[in-house]
Amino acid sequence: MRRSAAAIVGVATGMLIGAAFVRRQSANAERADLYFEDGSMLSLSNGSPGADRLIPLARQIIGQARVST
Amino acid sequence: MDAQQALADLTEISSQVEAAVVFDDKGKVVGSTLLSGDALAQSVADLLAAADAVRTGDSPLTQLEIATGDGSVFVVRDGKLTIAATTGPEPTVGLVFYDLKSALRSAKPKPRPRAKPAAAKKPAAPKKAPASRARKKPDAS
Numbered sequence: 146m147r148r149s150a151a152a153i154v155g156v157a158t159g160m161l162i163g164a165a166f167v168r169r170q171s172a173n174a175e176r177a178d179l180y181f182e183d184g185s186m187l188s189l190s191n192g193s194p195g196a197d198r199l200i201p202l203a204r205q206i207i208g209q210a211r212v213s214t
Numbered sequence: 215m216d217a218q219q220a221l222a223d224l225t226e227i228s229s230q231v232e233a234a235v236v237f238d239d240k241g242k243v244v245g246s247t248l249l250s251g252d253a254l255a256q257s258v259a260d261l262l263a264a265a266d267a268v269r270t271g272d273s274p275l276t277q278l279e280i281a282t283g284d285g286s287v288f289v290v291r292d293g294k295l296t297i298a299a300t301t302g303p304e305p306t307v308g309l310v311f312y313d314l315k316s317a318l319r320s321a322k323p324k325p326r327p328r329a330k331p332a333a334a335k336k337p338a339a340p341k342k343a344p345a346s347r348a349r350k351k352p353d354a355s
Contacts, residue, residue, distance in 0.1 A: 181274065185271065208284075213254070
């Protein structure tokens, strides 16, 4: 009985830690989301051909804005 | 409301927005929270040009969000005006877009109300005929 309870607690804890890790990884992921007039959306993750150009430009803009403030 | 006032309201309402600029389709800055708004507008125009090159369909780009480890860049286009803003990392995306759209709507010049056509003069109302005197009932006597 004790063993099964410990196993359940262990699995639940593992799932929580895993979920938190995945969430953190996805939150920190660099990406570009483009929204179009017809309602379509294009999400480019870091490393894809379009994002390679957009993400450095975005970094430059953020740096520019912080220097000016 | 002018664009500068709209941006002042935006930065007051949204604590996530660090800097913002509004410019028109010719790149002319109409409002900015920064002193060097022109440089920021130019960089955003370059970013939009790069994003336009990425699109696959015919539909024009209306808004974008680019998330980096240092923060995010948001751009919203509406007609001739474009608003761009920078935030810190992990912003509330929907909320920032909502605030930017509201600011852009406020920054848009209001269309001038059309001058009312001169009201056609009403023909002078015909003078009322003097009320006919009530006929006195003949005395019953």
